[in-house]
Amino acid sequence: MIRVGMGSRCPASALSKLAVVAAIALIALCGCEGAGVGVSYSAGGYYAAPYDYDYDYGYAPWGPDYYVGPPVVVGGVVVHDHDREHERDHDHEHDRGYYDGGHDHGGNRGGHAPHYRAPAPSRPAPSIPTRTRPH
Amino acid sequence: MSSCARRALQALSFALLLYGPAAMAAEPAGRGLPADLPPVTQSGGEHLSGKVIWHDLITPDLEAAKRFYSALFGWSYRDLSGSYSVAYSGGEAVGGIFQRPLRSGAQRQPLWLTFIAVGDAGQAARLAEQNGAKILAGPSSRPNRGEQAVLSDPEGAMFGVLTSSNGDPPDYQADPGAWIWSVLLVHDSDQEATFYQKIFDYEVFDISEGEPLQVVLSSQDYARATVRPLARGARGRPRWLGFVRVEDVASAASKAQSLGARVLVEPRTDRHGGRIAVIADPAGAPLGLMEWNGSGSQSAQVPK
Numbered sequence: 001m002i003r004v005g006m007g008s009r010c011p012a013s014a015l016s017k018l019a020v021v022a023a024i025a026l027i028a029l030c031g032c033e034g035a036g037v038g039v040s041y042s043a044g045g046y047y048a049a050p051y052d053y054d055y056d057y058g059y060a061p062w063g064p065d066y067y068v069g070p071p072v073v074v075g076g077v078v079v080h081d082h083d084r085e086h087e088r089d090h091d092h093e094h095d096r097g098y099y100d101g102g103h104d105h106g107g108n109r110g111g112h113a114p115h116y117r118a119p120a121p122s123r124p125a126p127s128i129p130t131r132t133r134p135h
Numbered sequence: 136m137s138s139c140a141r142r143a144l145q146a147l148s149f150a151l152l153l154y155g156p157a158a159m160a161a162e163p164a165g166r167g168l169p170a171d172l173p174p175v176t177q178s179g180g181e182h183l184s185g186k187v188i189w190h191d192l193i194t195p196d197l198e199a200a201k202r203f204y205s206a207l208f209g210w211s212y213r214d215l216s217g218s219y220s221v222a223y224s225g226g227e228a229v230g231g232i233f234q235r236p237l238r239s240g241a242q243r244q245p246l247w248l249t250f251i252a253v254g255d256a257g258q259a260a261r262l263a264e265q266n267g268a269k270i271l272a273g274p275s276s277r278p279n280r281g282e283q284a285v286l287s288d289p290e291g292a293m294f295g296v297l298t299s300s301n302g303d304p305p306d307y308q309a310d311p312g313a314w315i316w317s318v319l320l321v322h323d324s325d326q327e328a329t330f331y332q333k334i335f336d337y338e339v340f341d342i343s344e345g346e347p348l349q350v351v352l353s354s355q356d357y358a359r360a361t362v363r364p365l366a367r368g369a370r371g372r373p374r375w376l377g378f379v380r381v382e383d384v385a386s387a388a389s390k391a392q393s394l395g396a397r398v399l400v401e402p403r404t405d406r407h408g409g410r411i412a413v414i415a416d417p418a419g420a421p422l423g424l425m426e427w428n429g430s431g432s433q434s435a436q437v438p439k
Contacts, residue, residue, distance in 0.1 A: 061366065062366050062400050062403070063366070064403075065344075066366055067349070067361075067363075067405050067406035068318040068320075068361055068363060068376075068405060068411065068423075069316060069318075069361070069378075069405035069406050069407045069409070069411055069425065070316055070351070070358045070361065070406075070407055071340075071342050071351055071358060071406065071407070072406065072407045072408060114325050114328070114329070114339075114341070114348070115325050115326060115328075115329040116325065116328045116329040116332045116339045116350070117332060117339070118339065118341070119338050119339070119340065123338075123340075125340035125342055125351055125353070125358065126340075126351075126353050126356045126357050126358050127357070127358055128308070128309075128315065128316065128357060128358050128427075129306040129307055129308050129309075129357050130308050131306065131307050131308060132307065132308055133305075133307035133308065133310065
């Protein structure tokens with residue numbers, strides 16, 4: 001305990017505690033972002049949120065048929081792997097082998113109906129915008 | 136003043152001296168982010184919910200990032216403050232670059248943050264939260280830009296929602312140097328597609344050729360993004376990954392390397408017939424490169 005006054009006792013340990021408390025209060029006032037316990041919503045602090053990822057790229061080798069791009073649609077039909085038709089069966093094996101199989105409740109359908117609302121089967125998948133921007 | 140009071144003041148001064156800089160370093164973020172951000176497009180009008188309309192790079196060195204992307208894509212910039220610049224490609228805004236020192240401690244990785252258009256960012260954030268997302272920042276409004284919030288989806292992939300104040304960029308084919316595509320790499324593509332459908336009312340098309348499930352998220356009759364499982368063995372968290380259109384992926388990847396980037400996924404042919412690659416810029420932020428031949432591959436428009 002700290003008592004201020006003539007003749008009061010003021011142990012060093014109490015002063016140490018005061019310094020620690022002051023430091024904690026200071027850090028708290030500064031937003032605590034470094035401690036990961038708060039997000040500033042002030043006009044200048046929008047990006048105080050911890051947007052950066054753990055340092056881990058997570059790009060394990062992509063198999064030969066690990067596709068991420070947009071579908072190619074011709075006449076309303078999605079063209080799959082159009083330049084390697086003859087390897088289709090082989091490709092499927094590759095694709096199965098290169099997905100995150102450790103979480104197969106949905107990544108792998110397993111014959112189950114999806115949880116999302118599917119469009120009518122007759123409705124074709126669209127492509128990306130192809131209209132040219134006027135210059 | 137008593138000796139004890141003096142000692143207390145000395146202790147407080149010592150604490151300020153010792154911890155003050157540390158506290159400042161721990162929270163440098165946001166300082167300098169302009170309150171008045173420019174609109175995402177000058178030519179907007181229509182709101183295109185579900186469309187990826189903006190990207191912000193959060194990086195520790197603004198000037199280095201500007202040099203890299205200018206050399207690689209030919210981007211130009213408008214500096215809004217000492218820590219935030221808007222990047223332009225062919226006169227069109229393509230994103231923002233925000234300088235934010237990485238947090239100390241564990242190694243961190245800068246990233247490009249993907250913003251998706253929505254009619255009401257606040258409502259979307261609340262709906263996302265009710266469906267398993269976390270709100271990381273906002274919703275907050277900024278003059279000219281609109282209302283935005285930053286979220287992490289149920290699997291932890293970070294993304295933003297943005298209600299643009301003057302509408303969204305029209306649906307034109309992306310020119311080289313502009314963002315052309317987005318992919319969401321996750322553990323469970325079914326559950327994640329379901330989540331995003333609830334927030335953005337996407338149509339979800341199964342484009343799998345077997346297993347695993349791969350889907351395309353669509354709005355306004357345009358494909359907006361692919362959702363697919365992470366590659367096996369991937370250690371990273373689920374994430375959004377944006378692709379910039381380039382004329383030649385191989386030469387772009389090579390040039391990126393010469394500028395200090397790392398090639399994470401070597402150039403390869405993707406389902407659309409063009410090549411893609413994934414790089415990490417010199418600060419470590421991943422992004423994709425994609426060729427697009429520009430041929431008419433759009434489906435016939437089907438009235439809803």
